[in-house]
Amino acid sequence: MSTNTQHVAAVKKYQADVAAAVRWTNPDYTNSGITRERARRVAQARKALAAAIPAKPERKGGDPRESVIAGLAPKTADEIAQIQHAWAKVEKRLDAGQSLHAILTSADRDTLAAILDGISTRPEVLSAGDGGASIVAEVQQVAYDRLLELGDPEATKAHDSVALLDQAEAWSDYIAALAEPGEPSLAVLSALQRADQEGFTEVQSGSPLEGVETQERLRSLDHLVATGSLQVEGV
Template identity: 35%
Template sequence: MAIPTNHYQAAFAKYRQGLAAAVNFTDGDLTHTAQTRRRHQGVMEARRDLYKVIPAAPTLPTTTRATVIGGLAPRTADAVAVQAREFGIVERLLAKGQPIEAIIRDASPERLAAIASNAEVLPRVLESGEGAKVIEGVHDQVFDRLLALGDPAAENVSAMEAIYGTQAAWHQFLTESLEGTAGIDARMALYNADPEGYQAVVGSEAAGGVAPSDIDTKVSSLDRTMGVGSAKAGV
């Protein structure tokens, strides 16, 4: 599910343009000190504008993949019987050498429920020294298959994951950008959550043919000169 982020992209582009204009500001009628002060004022104005559009740190969704998986547990005698039958088929398929991934990939909702409810006794789990991790992987595959089948609960969780991931990534990236260049973790989070948005910010950083590091170095120098220890100071 794509979440519109054009406003964040535009705000970041404006921010980088504002920084570039600020650090390169020149007025021959001003003293060196006054010119430095004006440059830093421009930097802080750019930061204030960006700060206004940074999304709040999102709250983790209360309904998660685990909620969906937990909802597959049988709650009636009939459901128990259906899952027992379906898991019996799964065990026979495994015995014939069919990998669990292939079984899940073609499974019906009933079979998926049986696999999820009995994941702890799958041969791969029993043979592993990291059973919990393997079970989590199986559950993720079950969830993805449910999503492919159009399961409403899975679709709802997937939509919430997308919203959370996108908002969290932009919050981290833009917040770190106030302090200088966003770190690798923030960049990877943005790339994973919003590939198009990531490409847009990379383009904004490279705009004008000026290396982003040159601008950031000048900004850091201005901060030190003006006694600003944190880019957020005064925002």
């Protein structure tokens, strides 16, 4: 179960309210009156969901993952000597034909520090079209992932911090998009799925809005409102 239970509950209530709204009927209403009331109830559901949009988090102090990578840089004479020794070993392995990726994904912390410190001096990096910036960035990402595998406390702390921010941002974007006519974009849906797979599954699977008839009714109401053919009052 997702830890974002409040957001999941708000979305599920919205889904149920809209599904009920597009099917609402009353024998005392004319057909046009029923359509108008359905549109009003859909608008009410969206308004209620909009009120539940969580604030987007502020990403203060830069990306903590960058600080983790920077923290591997040698600071003392002994650390510099150790890093240089480790880098010499890495270069021998590279010159012998081993791939950099294979070395990175099996490296210990000291070897990662050596690669990060020395990689920009390699001929294949220096000769890259962008001056090696893209290669260095890729190395930093793989090194960070390897630190997570090793259980490095600083990397784990940074990962958890970024994950919480990504979740909050993804939920804010998703609920904001859902509160508007139409469907959330693929980018918004993908971001939520990456940030909170369990929450994404809870709100997407078995939604009462999934049915073809329900979607057609909702699109029809939205079209009438958007074109001015239907005026919704009291929302």
